[in-house]
Amino acid sequence: QVQLAESGGGVVQPGGSLRLSCMASGFSFSGYSMHWFRQAPGKGLEWVAVISHDGDNKFYEDSAAGRFTISRDNSKNTLYLQISNLRPEDTGTYYCARAEAGYHTARGDFWGQGALVIVSS
Amino acid sequence: YVLTQPPSVSVAPGETASLPCGGDNIGGKSMHWYQQRPGQAPVLVIHYDTERPSGIPERFSGSNSGNTATLTISRVEAGDEADYYCQLWDSVNNRVVFGGGTKLSVL
Numbered sequence: 001q002v003q004l005a006e007s008g009g010g011v012v013q014p015g016g017s018l019r020l021s022c023m024a025s026g027f028s029f030s031g032y033s034m035h036w037f038r039q040a041p042g043k044g045l046e047w048v049a050v051i052s053h054d055g056d057n058k059f060y061e062d063s064a065a066g067r068f069t070i071s072r073d074n075s076k077n078t079l080y081l082q083i084s085n086l087r088p089e090d091t092g093t094y095y096c097a098r099a100e101a102g103y104h105t106a107r108g109d110f111w112g113q114g115a116l117v118i119v120s121s
Numbered sequence: 122y123v124l125t126q127p128p129s130v131s132v133a134p135g136e137t138a139s140l141p142c143g144g145d146n147i148g149g150k151s152m153h154w155y156q157q158r159p160g161q162a163p164v165l166v167i168h169y170d171t172e173r174p175s176g177i178p179e180r181f182s183g184s185n186s187g188n189t190a191t192l193t194i195s196r197v198e199a200g201d202e203a204d205y206y207c208q209l210w211d212s213v214n215n216r217v218v219f220g221g222g223t224k225l226s227v228l
């Protein structure tokens with residue numbers, strides 16, 4: 001069955017950096033675009049970025065462009081999100097989700113359980 | 122795009138819950154709906170306006186026309202108590218848009 005497992009979350013000081021990973025199994029990872037979403041404590045869902053199946057195309061939410069970098073390694077079935085210059089407002093749970101073959105899509109049909117990122121001094 | 126959802130909806134067990142999602146001409150877009158129970162990851166319950174993913178009960182249905190998309194939950198159960206989010210792809214700006222979410226309470 002499709003499984004997505006995020007890792008790399010934790011407590012980080014403001015201005016620091018973090019790389020989240022999402023290991024995929026149970027499907028042909030290289031055939032799907034992938035999303036990162038996030039959710040601040042007690043708030044709604046937000047989209048962060050999407051990457052095409054081959055990694056050649058990426059879109060970002062405006063607030064994420066410049067500090068967030070989405071990438072993937074299809075040989076390792078792993079999706080990444082690099083976040084730099086972390087701010088307190090980046091605190092929240094980060095989810096990876098499987099998209100579709102194309103990357104002009106909002107749908108996430110399977111989600112991981114999330115990785116908690118806390119930005120605090 | 123801005124998607125507008127009521128913050129909360131209450132319904133008695135066994136009744137039908139209608140959760141609207143409003144936006145300008147969203148009937149021409151593909152709408153997706155997610156259920157998020159407390160402390161859990163979101164689950165896709167309706168995609169492409171009306172389609173139910175495998176494993177989602179037939180009690181869940183969707184529609185999308187004009188300026189309103191609606192998630193309908195028939196014969197509501199206590200386990201349906203959750204936050205529900207509508208979502209679409211904004212093809213003009215190449216971004217994903219979520220509604221603010223509706224908290225469904227089962228009385």
